């Protein structure tokens with residue numbers, strides 16, 4: 001599996017994260033998204049005419065959407081991440097995978113605007129981002145009432161992987177995450193998963209490591 | 216209106232390789248400016264009233280001086296040394312004082328916590344004694360003999376090594392570091408941070424590198440440096456007060472902070488206060 | 497004056513977060529043993545927000561250079577100088593934090609009286625509203641100020657109100673005995689209340 005990757009992209013990071021959590025072997029091919037805008041160059045458009053990353057390629061299969069890529073990696077390397085084989089859980093996972101596109105379109109855009117000077121209607125992106133975070137918060141509150149700690153059930157699935165990165169990176173786009181206690185605890189649970197890897201802006205839980213002994 | 220001490224400095228305003236024929240509308244020291252190409256590939260930087268500023272095209276970037284240059288743009292001799300790869304890392308906007316961005320770049324004690332397992336890792340947190348001086352003859356801040364243990368000092372590094380650094384501040388919003396170059400003992404890799412002050416609380420940062428590394432693909436070099444810098448961004452946007460305090464009292468430096476102490480003293484001495492605060496608030 | 501800043505349930509051991517009380521920005525955190533603390537949200541070293549830090553054992557560490565601070569706000573360790581005994585003078589400003597009835601309360605210095613105790617109730621959720629305290633409470637039809645009481649979505653509620661600014665407040669909502677379906681309905685009602693308050697709707 002080749003992942004056309006950019007280190008600062010939350011949509012690429014979710015694939016790297018799932019691969020780390022499942023042990024899937026992926027080969028990274030770095031795309032010069034910034035400053036080179038390689039994703040808009042003719043060579044790249046032959047692979048993905050939409051000019052977006054991530055893209056995954058394997059044996060002639062080309063996937064250009066992060067939710068589809070997550071589904072593929074999970075199906076191959078960690079089917080438990082797809083959710084239980086029951087109608088409600090499967091549908092919930094699908095719903096959050098779709099929801100993640102709203103996160104890219106709001107928080108993702110606010111972030112590339114504020115960090116990398118990409119054009120955006122910044123007020124609309126921030127308002128959309130706040131709306132998304134409020135929906136995730138409310139959903140986590142309801143899950144908690146039902147005794148479930150993750151978005152689609154009481155164990156982590158693709159739903160969590162798909163929504164976790166933007167939920168943490170919102171401050172990069174000028175969107176505060178201070179007011180969401182359920183999101184705070186949920187993102188800590190994800191960061192505590194064995195095999196978790198970080199990206200710039202999402203650091204590991206230093207509290208999991210013991211204080212070094214005094215010399 | 217900013218003082219002459221501030222207006223007479225050189226500032227990066229664009230990455231030459233990314234400046235298209237449409238030009239770039241940006242800001243410098245709180246004023247709008249326009250950067251574009253005049254005839255014969257000569258860069259041109261104009262204030263809102265059309266006045267042209269002194270410009271230079273150097274180190275991959277376009278430089279401008281809004282006042283009368285008090286001296287020539289600083290020299291990085293390594294930029295012309297054969298065999299080096301010159302890496303345009305691209306711009307990152309940060310909501311912080313330009314001076315806080317420079318100061319963070321001069322700091323090694325944060326490596327184990329902010330750049331964990333790359334530039335540092337617990338328990339290797341100790342910062343040994345190093346030398347700091349304001350070199351009067353060139354009017355620059357220098358720190359030398361800085362040593363630190365690093366799990367992955369460069370994209371090309373295979374394992375942990377103790378790296379030696381030298382730091383140099385040749386202009387108030389520019390910082391250059393020289394670090395041990397694993398593939399080329401005896402030479403130094405050069406990594407810079409060119410900072411464009413848009414406002415006192417907002418800057419655009421252009422990292423740039425001149426490395427000995429024939430192996431690593433260019434995009435991987437760019438991504439390595441972007442990873443490091445973006446790990447710093449959330450720190451820089453959350454330091455209080457927003458403006459860099461030049462007077463002692465607000466913060467508590469230790470021996471590890473001597474470069475920062477010298478940098479602040481040097482800024483204060485030359486009256487460079489854009490992005491700074493003088494009295495402890 | 498006590499200000500409610502969070503539900504106890506939402507700040508388990510090792511969690512640190514930023515809160516605002518009485519116009520001040522604080523880092524609220526709980527140690528491994530369960531001790532709650534509220535400190536000025538600024539590291540004395542180079543001013544990094546301590547709410548971005550991490551908790552190990554009974555100490556809060558700053559994310560920037562890892563300086564760690566003990567219960568009294570005293571500096572315990574400077575990782576860059578592992579052999580240095582940090583001087584007593586390095587201190588974070590400590591506020592008073594206390595827990596009562598499933599709520600965390602803070603005050604700038606020890607008030608005469610303990611914080612109000614709402615009694616034995618269940619935490620539901622906290623939510624921040626971009627509207628002033630008075631407008632939100634009257635729209636909700638709740639009576640009281642710091643601890644407001646009434647009914648929402650048919651459930652008896654107690655709401656601890658945290659003013660954050662002239663047009664922002666947080667509601668920390670507790671309920672009596674209620675089933676899952678009722679609690680979910682209440683949570684949705686709170687989202688609806690927020691939408692109405694933020695749209696500028698006034699109590700009839």
Ligand SMILES: N[C@@H](CCC(=O)N[C@@H](CS)C(=O)NCC(=O)O)C(=O)O
Pocket residue numbers: 008009010011012039051052053054064065066067101104108118
């Ligand atoms: N539908 C995409 C959205 C990903 C997305 O928007 N990626 C950004 C980078 S993080 C992108 O490629 N943007 C193209 C551009 O900005 O030109 C997915 O989730 O895979």
Ligand code: FES
Pocket residue numbers: 539540541542543544558559560561562563
């Ligand atoms: S700013 Fe907190 S440890 Fe340096």
Ligand SMILES: [Fe+2]
Pocket residue numbers: 319325329330443446447
């Ligand atoms: Fe750094």
